[in-house]
Amino acid sequence: MTKSSAPRTPKSSKHGKAKSRRRSRAPGFVFSFGSGKTKGNREMRELLGGKGANLAEMCNLGLPVPPGFTISTEVCTHFSENAGAYPAGLVDDVEAALARVERELGRRFGDAENPLLLSVRSGARVSMPGMMDTVLNLGLNDKTVVGLARRSDNDRFAWDAYRRFIQMYGDVVMGVKAADEEGRDPFSEALDALKRRKRVEEDTELDAADLRELVGDFKAIIRSHTHHLFPEDPRDQLWGAIGAVFGSWDNERAVAYRAMNHIPGHWGTAVNVMAMVFGNMGESSGTGVAFTRDPATGEKTFYGEYLMNAQGEDVVAGIRTPLRIESLRKAEPGPYRELNRIQKLLEAHYRDMQDLEFTIEDGRLFMLQCRAGKRTGFAAVRIAVDMVREGLISKEEALMRVDPEALNQLLQPVFDPAQLTAATREGKLLTRGLNAGPGAACGRVVFSATAATEWAAKGRQVILVRIETSPEDIKGMQAARGILTARGGMTSHAALVARQMGKVCVAGAGELDIDHARRRMRVGGRTISEGDWISIDGTSGAIYDGQLETRDAEVITALFGKRRAAAAKRKGRVFRTYSRLMRWADEARTMKVRTNADQPDQCETALALGCEGIGLCRTEHMFFGEKKITAVRQMILAESTEERERALKRLLPLQRRDFEGIFRVMGTRPVTIRTLDPPLHEFLPHEPAEIRALAKELGVKTARLTAKIESLTELNPMLGHRGCRLGIVYPEITRTQARALFEAAVKVARKTRRKPRPEVMIPLVGTRKELALQAEIVRETAEEVFARKKTRVPYLVGTMIELPRAALTADEIALDAEFLSFGTNDLTQTAFGISRDDSGKFVPAYVEREVFSDDPFATLDTVGVGRLMEIACAGGRETRADLKIGICGEHGGDPRSIEFCQELGLDYVSCSPYRLPIARLAAAQAALRRRAGA
């Protein structure tokens, strides 16, 4: 139905035949609830929506719920698919249910003496807060308002309810929208005009007569905006509201919310019609929301807020400051006792923290809603662990209760929320980008990695700001508190490295106009120069001018134990519950969890966060050390194999030392080392001044160096001369890397008496022959080192599966591979033909038009990329039954992707260190789900 047409009650009598046909095969579309005859229960979320199912459940528990009925989600689906038409028989069912409510309350809908008033609310299978429409006080008209006034003995209350109803109905059902550009709706304008006429400041200063005048104004507004009269017939009102709620399932907001939250459109919403109870009927009335535990900390304490003489919207709107629930104990001891009894009962019944809505009408408590309460990550962990201790739930249930992503909150430094609100109010919010690395950071702006390193060395906190980052920036990124880029997405270099480092990162803040040369940027009309303070919130993507304080997460403080342990008591509890949950997760999961790390300190962090090995050590990250980069560049610029080998010889001891450090930390855990992967030009400078400086340093002519750099430039470096293609053209590179790592392994084995377990991984293999050629070099080198050093270490040679062709021919590749590791970043790039670095121009449009239900770089595309992985697993294990298979792409830290890895039967997932807890929990959940499904 279109909103501007006047609602009309559907005629049901004509549909008698269809009705009886329908009746014979379905349990009905309308489910009553109340003190008797409640058909629904909590298991019926699919049909009744969450709100409807829980209202029925509360009725079944004998709790005081205003009577009503739920129109099922099936009707919504019918409504959507049939252009707003209802299934046959619905009108009769609604009438019957309505009659039951009338009987229970002894009031009649539309009765002028003792009118029944209704609320009409949406209620989908999962909560979609604020996304769909609600109508309150329904059933009021020029006659019933008089009855309400008489019954409540409160003229002003009755006319206020009436004018609120017309306003809400006009907006929600009849589509009266903002009239002016400032978005003020005509009802509010009329209200303001009235207050000006009456020379009063507050709504509450208007009396019943004023409000009666307003009712007339509101009806006139509806007529002039919609060319329809406000419907006086309560049944027309009811069907108008029902239609509006069903229609709101497909409004833009709701569709966008569903897309974001992976809620299928075919679920539909139910409509809950319930007798009105009034919290605003006087001083012994009130309304509130409460939680059975503290949703922020998880503490086991009854937590909530309420307002006396108010309707629900008043609590939410924040015009009056609500009171804490404790004060209700004194104010209304009877209702409070009852409420407290009910909250305990409900938590025990649902075995989960509940979010409750209640109204007190003239001293009598009514429950309007209960549902599992939203909670912070801290609360989620604590509640789950506490409930196991309390015997409410099992360890397995506790593990399933915590969203793995929520663990992020326990690990990241935080801004004080009050500070953020204040900063925004003060106009300090500069712009927003993508929340690429969660957490909070503030520091002085620098525009180059070099500056970041220098300033940090002087003890200054810096935020590194770049148009985009490259491997050259690694040291600067390490030195910075946070990273801010103007380009790049959630898996851009900046975002990827930041998450691996556990750095706060806001990426792709397109409004930043960065002038690297002049070391300043413009944003929102302001200029920020090098050295100015900014604060970036990697959890929200917001960027603030100036310095907001941050603090370390407790879990981090506890795990690494170096920092001061202020507020030790509360913090101690967070860490203890975190540790317990992690222990349970480790017991439950079947997949190993490794990390992507390439420095000893990262390895230590990863061990503290629970890694069982390294799934990806990128050797190129080691190349940016001061001494190393020169040798690397000499290697790249070599004109002959001999010259290249001389440079490699200089690099060998340096790289060996890197590997030693890692092997020492990792002990006998497996360490997957990838041979050189990125295109060589990434190691060379591209700015004329830098090139001149390098030419001088290397003693070559600038022109020659420039020419060489240009000759290495590629049109599509992602698909260019990189990965094993480097090692095949320059076998001496692979040989040197293999020698460095095996010499390091042997040395550490001898010194520590613990044998490292290197797993050498050849990148970007597309054909078996590529792997065979590289594996031969690695194995020859290993044997040569073992023979020379008279010590062996166990090792494997394998490959990444990051090209579609490799996945498709994994059966052949497994002939030469002892393990496979899915490099799903590149596999996604090549399967989709999308460069992550360039996706910013069209992915926003893709998300908007729902081309992608998920960002395939964040969550594995199980249909396409997943099919490649299935083919590779099947092929690889057909050739080699005991083939070890893992994943080391970004998806290795994504819970839904980890679930898919479990289904594939992978041996391990590998993720960046700070995602290890998430991966451990997600792997446990995947194992539990698989066990439940098996």
Add this chain to the structure above:
Amino acid sequence: MTKSSAPRTPKSSKHGKAKSRRRSRAPGFVFSFGSGKTKGNREMRELLGGKGANLAEMCNLGLPVPPGFTISTEVCTHFSENAGAYPAGLVDDVEAALARVERELGRRFGDAENPLLLSVRSGARVSMPGMMDTVLNLGLNDKTVVGLARRSDNDRFAWDAYRRFIQMYGDVVMGVKAADEEGRDPFSEALDALKRRKRVEEDTELDAADLRELVGDFKAIIRSHTHHLFPEDPRDQLWGAIGAVFGSWDNERAVAYRAMNHIPGHWGTAVNVMAMVFGNMGESSGTGVAFTRDPATGEKTFYGEYLMNAQGEDVVAGIRTPLRIESLRKAEPGPYRELNRIQKLLEAHYRDMQDLEFTIEDGRLFMLQCRAGKRTGFAAVRIAVDMVREGLISKEEALMRVDPEALNQLLQPVFDPAQLTAATREGKLLTRGLNAGPGAACGRVVFSATAATEWAAKGRQVILVRIETSPEDIKGMQAARGILTARGGMTSHAALVARQMGKVCVAGAGELDIDHARRRMRVGGRTISEGDWISIDGTSGAIYDGQLETRDAEVITALFGKRRAAAAKRKGRVFRTYSRLMRWADEARTMKVRTNADQPDQCETALALGCEGIGLCRTEHMFFGEKKITAVRQMILAESTEERERALKRLLPLQRRDFEGIFRVMGTRPVTIRTLDPPLHEFLPHEPAEIRALAKELGVKTARLTAKIESLTELNPMLGHRGCRLGIVYPEITRTQARALFEAAVKVARKTRRKPRPEVMIPLVGTRKELALQAEIVRETAEEVFARKKTRVPYLVGTMIELPRAALTADEIALDAEFLSFGTNDLTQTAFGISRDDSGKFVPAYVEREVFSDDPFATLDTVGVGRLMEIACAGGRETRADLKIGICGEHGGDPRSIEFCQELGLDYVSCSPYRLPIARLAAAQAALRRRAGA
């Protein structure tokens, strides 16, 4: 065995047991041939090699073949796999076969009185000319040379044979190599020194005594180079030669040749040991090669060359000019009659043109070899067609006889081979590149597309020289006679467009040092400036200084009939035979053949060359017209949808006119039109001067234009904002293109009363949703145009399958696609993760190390990319049984890829116009093979 060790006869007596075991299960390793006891025949190529099988066959036919025996290819495999060891029993078998030869000729191997001499030659399953080793005159030593002298009554001949034997044996078996840097071998030096001492000019002036002296010198050379004595024992000589021939199967030259020609290494070579006959035993002796038809033209005439008193190598070496075979009729009427009888007999027997080797020893004819003769494309077509007419072979056999690629020769302008030889001799060969577009072209060098267009407009022949080409260069490429690039491979833009245009192209000539700014290039120490003449041979990849004349191919002249018809008679025959073969091919094939074309004149060319529709019309190529490019650029630079639509409105009539032209030419044949595909920055200039000019033209600030161009620059444009991603972000582009094409189709339908059949193809689809969004726009636009114009035309909407994900989810995609077309260029790029534009840095190393057996961009990788295609075909047809599926990548014109397309059950292949004859023949062969296999 290593070459420098002295050969020794393997001892066989010790292997008695092994021998008897082997005997019991195999038919033997040695196959005698001669006047009796011939075990082999022509069917046994796998075991005996081509030469051995044909020698046996000739013996079976009773032809005069010197007796001998063939050691099978199985021995070669054993030899390769066992480090040069022979299977047990081989020595005994060879002895037995040798004894048979001795008996037949009444001579003894090693006998001082009447010595048997042998030749030892390789012979693989297919001919590998000059790749492996040969030893002649084997069995001579200080004693047997005396017997030979006595028997031949020719001292000089005997000592000459002896010194030649030592020289050949020293080189081939004992590994005496070039001693100085100029590569002259020590034997030749010793010969020269002797001639200086004797003060003679020619070898023939040396007498028996001189040659005897030379024998001593040669033996000394062997001793000093190898520290081994020349083996006097004929059996040691024999086994040394056998080992050398088997060993030569794995020499570098042979390995490279096999890689190039797709010959598996496991085939191995046979060794043919045959009694020597001497063409150099006097004036009634001689030797020659002959063909049963003219291998250049295919004319049915006995064709050959010979020399009297000469050995085979003298004919080949070209020191003496051989005589035409006709003159043998008078000189040696007896042997000639016999030879003529034999050539007719052999051609009739083999039912194919034969290449023969013969020797006349003292007036007696011996056949040394016969095999199917190599021939030019012209000859291949003519011989195949003639033989059908002669009743020798069926049409189907004729079709299978012609290598489709050979048809290229019939279509391309040609250089006169004599001119090429002369130019090379005169030092005009500048360098070589890849033979990317076959044919010959010469012209004045220009370094920009603009210059090419301007110069061509003035009637000048130009060769466009670029570092690499881009779509902006299209008009210049069209204007040029030939295209030469310094970068890019066989499927680079230059190569691809050149082949589509039928242009001569040499790509990736890396030695060219091009200075676009100064309009000159340096190569091989020479500077070539704009306006200088060069000649490029796209068939060989050679580039010459100066102007070599070219001429049009006859078939082209005949098909297009516009050019002068000189030498009409001979040309007429080529065209007639070509046409007949093509007709047979069209009758035999089951797949349709379409073309990739985007201009009306290309369509006309394609129709003349046999296309049945357009498989790929790239709309972007139309955008480079003078008026259009401005509108295109305005569209790209638009800041709002409205601005963009204004620019598109200007573009609409221009594009409509393009489509009209194509529809008019193509009539009711299907025309697949791809919506806009390349990244937008390809349409914008990148040089500062050009940007300034454009800014002026468009009336925008240079800085803004520069910024916009920079914002469109991508790191990996191949994986960036292109294909349907453009149409999804800017739906108005797709809508305008659809409107232009449907309005054009409707207009042509009304004017010509023939309804065009557009098939609209959405590029770069990775998900069903992308296609659905674009298809909806196309279908809506079509219906809107049909309604407005009151005329319908039949049309389809489909997609390219050019991303792995699209192939993997073709079942879903087919829900919205009425046809699929494999874009195997991009599918290969993404499956392998290789950018064609950047592959030059590592693909040469890949070919060298045999990582790729074929260039996957030239021939479909059936294992990886092919698997994706299989999945797509199966998925697509599961959803839509009558789904039309084709291929429009470069592979659509590659015979081996076409064969795979037939196996996949594709409906059509599409290729560039000048590859149509090749595709038609290849499709016919694929259909015939499938029928034979079925």
